[in-house]
Amino acid sequence: MVYHPMLRYIVNRLLLMIPTLAGVAVLVFILLRMMPGDIVELKLLAEGGGVDAATIAMERARLGLDKSLWGQFWDWMGGLLRGDLGISMWTGRPVIDEIASRLELSLQVALMATVLATLIAIPLGTISAIFKDTWIDQTIRLFAIAGLAVPSFWLGMIIILTLLLTFNWIPPLTYVPIYEDPWHNLSQLIWPALAVGYRYSAVATRMTRSTILEVMQEDYIRTARAKGIRERIVVARHAMRNAMLPVITVIGLEFAFLIGGLVVTEQVFNLNGLGKLFVETVTRGDFTMVQALVMLIAGFFIFVNFVVDLLYAAFDPRVRYR
């Protein structure tokens, strides 16, 4: 049988994702069952009043927590395969609804941060590489390395503080989808996007600079120069195009991590996104919710990784698929 090597590569990679995801599932499942505390007691106590053993037992049975670990695991896996994420143990609402209502917000912030970071990083990184070791390069490098050091949640606090002290204004506190009121939406979400985007752009700027520097050493750059092509064209056509792959990789991988990075920043801006949901559910021990969230985040990360590798293979003929 003859397959296109690219196709075989894609199928192989997709098949390899299955054991990794299964491993993630097992790990999360085990970690959660090792957690001290019990959601049923926590929840019933939070609702107030005396709780007797019979009520606790009934609630446990209702949530399926009275089954053996195997039983619980198979229940969860069976649900997952049918596309059923279960019911949140804390709120009683379907997990999928709880996640969907927050995914929109987090995804928008992440996308905005990505666009901001890319717009800043690619020109800055390129300029830095062209003017290597001059004061321009040093300034940009300082900007980038500072971006790695400043915690994004603190940057968020400083942004709010600055807005408050200079304009006596704070971003709106209620979330409105962008298609309902774009101005309201953007004036709320641009700030967290900036806060997480700085670090993001710093990572991408450093990557752009180092790959452009690397590419400029290549023979084809010397050839292009020898042909008498103007330096601007050499950089734009020959260097930047070839340097973009690693930069795309970093942008893609950081995007996947951004969903996690929002965990802290969402608290600062009081945004009801995935990150906030994750912190809340982990501290409550809401098994079904944490399991679903972790599978979602890890699955997303693995998928982005896969897409990045695919882009590599598709755009760079020198990359051979194994």
Place this chain on the structure above:
Amino acid sequence: MSATDAGTITYTVPKRRHPVVLFVTQQPLGAAGLVLIVLMLTASLFAGFVAPYDPLAVDYESMLGAPSWAHLLGTDAFGRDVLSRIIYGARTALVVGLASSLLGCTLGAVIGMVSAYFGGRVDMLIQRLMDILLSFPIIVLALAVVAVLGKFVVGGIDVNLIIAIAVPMVPKVARVVRSSALAIREMPYVDAARAAGFSDRRIIFRHIMPNVVAPYLIMFTAFIAQAILLEASLSFLGLGVTEPTASWGLMLSGSSADFYQQAPWMIVFPGVAISLAVFAFNLFGDSLRDWLDPKIKL
């Protein structure tokens, strides 16, 4: 007259300079980072002498005081001196940062070397396991570990927090060390050691380990920076260091957030402290990499 007199050759032996001197002259930025690190270390070691006040001393007379000569960086909502809390916070950050980085990098290095040395199925199994750990965002993994382990405080420092911060480092270090060790495994002297009948343990620790010291050191410094950031984030979320221990992340959470407008110094200075510390370790780590092995990618 002896023959040697006629043909005396004089040459100067190049002056052997101490590696620290070489590093400082070749990597001025890294040296600047190193100076900051040493300053921080000294301040936190001698916090009792350096800090003007007891970081836990509550003083209701001077709540939310602006920076002044008595309190250089102001006071917080309990009248505690912000500067003193930052100095003691450096102690927390450095202890957690150094300990978790040491733990995470050492564990990762051992796993990476074992994986490379034995190869085959062992390698395959370890790599899959590392892949699983790598598919969690750092903070998500750390949060999960914190939630599972709970708190185990020894001398004001939560040991389980250190473990939680170390866990996400393990797969990254293992991956880098494995790739370095793979090349070394093929070296003739490793074959020779094996032929001489040395044990696997001896070959790993005596023959392979010295060759992965450079990547180890580079990652160790880089991950201290990451650990300090992570500790601040977790403490900020209320899942890391807990009151009354002084911690930079903790100083940014709770009451500080309620007094944004009246007392901005409460949130400005601890953040500057975190940024400076991370900046210093990044600067030093970057230069160390350029100096030891520029090819290593983290």
